[in-house]
Amino acid sequence: MTEPRQESLDKMWKYVKGFAEKSGTTMHPNQAVTEAVVKGLAANVDELGKPLCPCNFYKDKKEEAKLRRWICACDEMQIYKYCHCLLFVREDGMPITEYLPENHEGRQTYGLIIDPTPDKGRALKHRATPQAEPDDSPTP
Numbered sequence: 001m002t003e004p005r006q007e008s009l010d011k012m013w014k015y016v017k018g019f020a021e022k023s024g025t026t027m028h029p030n031q032a033v034t035e036a037v038v039k040g041l042a043a044n045v046d047e048l049g050k051p052l053c054p055c056n057f058y059k060d061k062k063e064e065a066k067l068r069r070w071i072c073a074c075d076e077m078q079i080y081k082y083c084h085c086l087l088f089v090r091e092d093g094m095p096i097t098e099y100l101p102e103n104h105e106g107r108q109t110y111g112l113i114i115d116p117t118p119d120k121g122r123a124l125k126h127r128a129t130p131q132a133e134p135d136d137s138p139t140p
């Protein structure tokens with residue numbers, strides 16, 4: 001895999017630090033996890049012009065980027081404050097699952113993980129639904 005441009009890396013580090021602060025989350029305590037995700041986001045900025053989530057498989061990345069639902073910070077983060085890449089997590093490294101529908105894979109994988117900063121983040125919480133994600137969602 002070619003290295004992302006330094007400009008894209010700088011842009012994504014700045015964005016990730018700012019969004020963590022704004023959403024009341026922290027970056028993963030294992031720096032290697034954060035570095036890998038930021039690198040993946042920067043690579044997608046180079047390829048697509050947008051920070052498409054690097055932790056999903058897409059049949060067509062360009063078409064997916066147009067839909068915007070997996071542009072970081074993705075709909076799941078903005079609605080449920082859940083980051084399946086583990087980029088935006090609690091200080092203990094656990095992803096917040098409190099707001100997810102109970103049948104969501106995040107809730108089933110990690111159990112109930114409470115949000116320590118409920119006053120921050122979830123700009124799109126009005127879109128929360130108890131339903132599972134549609135079947136045509138990309139595979140995390």
Ligand code: SF4
Nearest residue numbers: 053072074083084085
């Ligand atoms: S899961 Fe969402 S918030 Fe987390 S890195 Fe991917 S796009 Fe960003």
